Amino acid sequence: MTAAPNNTFCIGFALSGAVSAGAYTAGVLDFFFQALNEWEKARGVPDTPGHRVDVQVVTGASAGAITGALGVVALARGMRPQKLSAAEKQNTHPIESETAQDLRCVLPSLYETWVTRPRLVDPNGGIDFLSAEDLEGGKDAAVVSALNAELLDRIKEEALLASASGHAPEAQPPYPYIAENLHVYMTVSNLRGIPFTVSFGNSTYGMQTHGDRVHYTISGLGNGVSTKNAWVCADTSEPLAISTLPPVGEKKLPDTWDRYGTCALASSAFPIGLAPREIAAPISGYKKRSYPMARGAAALEPDFPKPWLAALGPKGFVFLNVDGGVINNNPFDYAQYALMGDSAAGKTGADDSDRAVIMVSPFPEPPAFLPDAQPAAELVAVIRALFPALIDQSRFKPAELVPAMDPKDHSRFLIAPHRNIGGVEQRYKIACGLLGGFGGFLDEKFRAHDFQLGRRNCQAFLRSTFGLSADSDIVASLRGQNEFELWATPGKYAIIPRLGAALPEVALPEWPRMSQADFTVLMRRIKGRLSKLAPRFVQAQTASRFFRALGRIGLWLGQDRVLEYVRLAILSDLVRRDQIEGWELPPMPGKSLDDVRLVLAELANPAFTFRTAEGIAKRTHLDPAFVTGTLAQLETVKDSRPFLVWQGKFDGQRVFTLASRKPGWLRSLPVISQILNLLEAPTID
Numbered sequence: 001m002t003a004a005p006n007n008t009f010c011i012g013f014a015l016s017g018a019v020s021a022g023a024y025t026a027g028v029l030d031f032f033f034q035a036l037n038e039w040e041k042a043r044g045v046p047d048t049p050g051h052r053v054d055v056q057v058v059t060g061a062s063a064g065a066i067t068g069a070l071g072v073v074a075l076a077r078g079m080r081p082q083k084l085s086a087a088e089k090q091n092t093h094p095i096e097s098e099t100a101q102d103l104r105c106v107l108p109s110l111y112e113t114w115v116t117r118p119r120l121v122d123p124n125g126g127i128d129f130l131s132a133e134d135l136e137g138g139k140d141a142a143v144v145s146a147l148n149a150e151l152l153d154r155i156k157e158e159a160l161l162a163s164a165s166g167h168a169p170e171a172q173p174p175y176p177y178i179a180e181n182l183h184v185y186m187t188v189s190n191l192r193g194i195p196f197t198v199s200f201g202n203s204t205y206g207m208q209t210h211g212d213r214v215h216y217t218i219s220g221l222g223n224g225v226s227t228k229n230a231w232v233c234a235d236t237s238e239p240l241a242i243s244t245l246p247p248v249g250e251k252k253l254p255d256t257w258d259r260y261g262t263c264a265l266a267s268s269a270f271p272i273g274l275a276p277r278e279i280a281a282p283i284s285g286y287k288k289r290s291y292p293m294a295r296g297a298a299a300l301e302p303d304f305p306k307p308w309l310a311a312l313g314p315k316g317f318v319f320l321n322v323d324g325g326v327i328n329n330n331p332f333d334y335a336q337y338a339l340m341g342d343s344a345a346g347k348t349g350a351d352d353s354d355r356a357v358i359m360v361s362p363f364p365e366p367p368a369f370l371p372d373a374q375p376a377a378e379l380v381a382v383i384r385a386l387f388p389a390l391i392d393q394s395r396f397k398p399a400e401l402v403p404a405m406d407p408k409d410h411s412r413f414l415i416a417p418h419r420n421i422g423g424v425e426q427r428y429k430i431a432c433g434l435l436g437g438f439g440g441f442l443d444e445k446f447r448a449h450d451f452q453l454g455r456r457n458c459q460a461f462l463r464s465t466f467g468l469s470a471d472s473d474i475v476a477s478l479r480g481q482n483e484f485e486l487w488a489t490p491g492k493y494a495i496i497p498r499l500g501a502a503l504p505e506v507a508l509p510e511w512p513r514m515s516q517a518d519f520t521v522l523m524r525r526i527k528g529r530l531s532k533l534a535p536r537f538v539q540a541q542t543a544s545r546f547f548r549a550l551g552r553i554g555l556w557l558g559q560d561r562v563l564e565y566v567r568l569a570i571l572s573d574l575v576r577r578d579q580i581e582g583w584e585l586p587p588m589p590g591k592s593l594d595d596v597r598l599v600l601a602e603l604a605n606p607a608f609t610f611r612t613a614e615g616i617a618k619r620t621h622l623d624p625a626f627v628t629g630t631l632a633q634l635e636t637v638k639d640s641r642p643f644l645v646w647q648g649k650f651d652g653q654r655v656f657t658l659a660s661r662k663p664g665w666l667r668s669l670p671v672i673s674q675i676l677n678l679l680e681a682p683t684i685d
Contacts, residue, residue: 056182
């Protein structure tokens with residue numbers, strides 16, 4: 001590992017996958033570069049103490065890859081601060097400090113990439129995730145994803161092509177706080193695979209990996225010091241100069257930048273939901289490659305079939321990819337090795353550390369811990385549980401967790417969502433966390449909230465956590481200057497002090513809720529997408545007219561049920577997280593309203609027709625007495641509020657559901673109810 005100059009602190013970013021919660025990560029980067037730019041301006045004033053900070057590497061998976069890759073382009077276009085609107089300023093919590101930030105962002109193209117453009121419903125009738133541009137290739141056009149992924153291609157193009165700006169940038173490349181050679185890594189899940197033959201002395205063993213990555217070396221964005229180590233120097237990469245970005249007014253992307261953007265989309269191609277992406281790579285990029293492991297500098301060489309290599313076309317190795325987060329959702333390992341070399345950081349203490357990886361992970365909420373006897377020992381239940389299990393396992397990396405747990409280790413840091421009101425940490429921090437991360441696409445207000453929360457949390461991180469001991473040579477010039485000390489951490493000084501425009505507090509935005517009118521429009525649009533997509537999907541599965549006819553009949557009979565299932569699944573999560581208007585609960589003394597919403601969300605769960613108090617308690621891990629008391633209170637709600645609870649009996653059990661889901665009068669007739677139960681028996685937990 002090559003040492004940095006003794007007054008320079010080097011940084012690597014590891015940006016986790018997050019689906020729509022990438023809006024939070026984008027907000028973190030937006031404020032980080034705002035603060036870094038202000039610090040650099042202060043360093044330029046004569047007789048002002050100051051050390052250097054250089055960003056050396058950015059790694060990302062899925063949404064993190066889009067944020068990192070397009071964040072680089074946003075920086076290349078220059079910092080152009082945008083102010084909050086009057087409505088946005090009003091929609092914030094009061095703050096204790098005298099002044100608040102009046103900025104929405106400093107990188108507007110990154111804001112547009114994550115807040116303005118990615119949406120399920122465009123109120124102006126433009127392209128969105130539910131429109132049908134991707135299905136216009138004739139009746140035999142392949143269905144590649146549940147959502148219209150062509151929207152992402154538009155977002156990519158708009159981010160990479162320069163648009164005319166109303167004002168000159170406040171700062172533009174080359175930035176002194178970006179390395180002269182910036183390394184950008186994007187993880188992908190290569191469905192074709194990379195074959196290896198490993199020798200074990202007297203025998204060999206064939207294996208294949210699907211965890212792949214793209215590595216770019218960006219020049220021209222910065223002129224800071226580029227620290228070098230054997231691991232990153234041995235790794236293959238594709239050079240890309242900022243000077244080759246298309247100028248303002250250009251309508252076509254150069255092939256190099258188009259591929260760069262496509263790699264980011266490949267990393268974020270969430271299976272089923274978004275379209276897989278094809279990448280073509282030169283085979284030389286696989287011949288010598290560094291892997292994130294001890295002694296991993298260009299250590300492994302793949303064993304591609306020799307006849308295939310001999311017939312390789314001009315495009316090289318062509319392969320289809322899905323979301324990089326399927327295999328490596330937290331690419332901390334690539335950031336660590338690119339920044340620190342072939343081993344862990346040699347200097348990790350608060351007084352001697354000179355580099356650190358900052359991981360931004362937008363999901364602070366732990367995965368759901370399944371109740372007893374789940375999943376059930378049957379085929380469908382196991383299939384449903386398998387994919388989440390693989391994702392959870394891919395994110396559990398003991399080699400990275402153990403050092404991170406050491407409070408004395410200053411070579412790794414984490415920025416994760418915090419939403420504190422009046423000293424109380426809220427249960428739900430980010431608005432984009434519902435529906436496994438896809439929920440942020442429901443409403444622009446959700447993404448705008450998380451972008452500002454990312455800015456606010458980054459500011460708090462720089463103020464209270466990201467610092468070094470007064471004994472560190474790097475911050476030596478700050479000793480004795482109290483304004484640069486970390487808040488609540490006496491004796492440590494900020495690596496990036498907050499100055500200038502970065503000093504006022506970023507206000508906490510109000511918790512956003514979706515309107516009932518927008519929810520109705522959303523469901524109408526989902527129905528429209530399904531009605532166009534489902535017949536094409538059936539058409540593609542078989543050439544038999546008979547089976548196609550059966551499929552169309554099945555669609556006709558089942559479409560309403562599918563839509564109702566989707567409606568309740570979305571509603572359940574919106575209710576659980578208090579993100580829909582009209583479901584605001586009245587005061588319930590002695591009860592946590594967050595826990596009450598858990599009960600309501602279970603009553604809206606589309607997997608069950610009726611619920612029992614015991615079943616709800618089991619799935620939510622709530623006290624059974626609390627659940628019983630809550631159900632009793634919600635049965636007495638007046639004015640037909642949507643959270644009114646209905647109680648009845650089925651097979652001798654006392655069962656519950658929302659009043660809006662109670663069975664029709666036909667089920668109260670003995671003979672008819674028995675016939676209906678034979679056709680479709682109600683499901684009870």
